[in-house]
Amino acid sequence: MSRIRARFWDPTGQRYGIPTYPWRMAPPHLLTKRQLAAEGLRPGGQGVQAQILWSSTRHGAPGVRAAYLYYRRFALPKRTPSPAQLAALAKATAARRTCPGCRTDVGYVLPRHLGTCLDCARGVAA
């Protein structure tokens, strides 16, 4: 094992507080949120169980980066919205598209800074 990798090799969490693995060396039962999502899962109630640490010079700020890991066996299926939830969402977006000035659904979400549809805003300005 190289020195760089040994630096982040801490499966017992003695050094870092939680089990820590170098890039590409985490055991297969520990997954990131994104990996869980790819299997239709979410972390559920469990907190972060372990982490991957690596040094990176990308994204502007060089330094140690972390990816948090969760147990697959404690993961829960992703929630799919119920018809009632979808209806509530549709209602909420409809409200955001309805202009208080001309009382019509203008087909786009009203710009917050105007508070009305573009036509009404232009009418007020003119």
Ligand SMILES: [Zn+2]
């Ligand atoms: Zn309007």
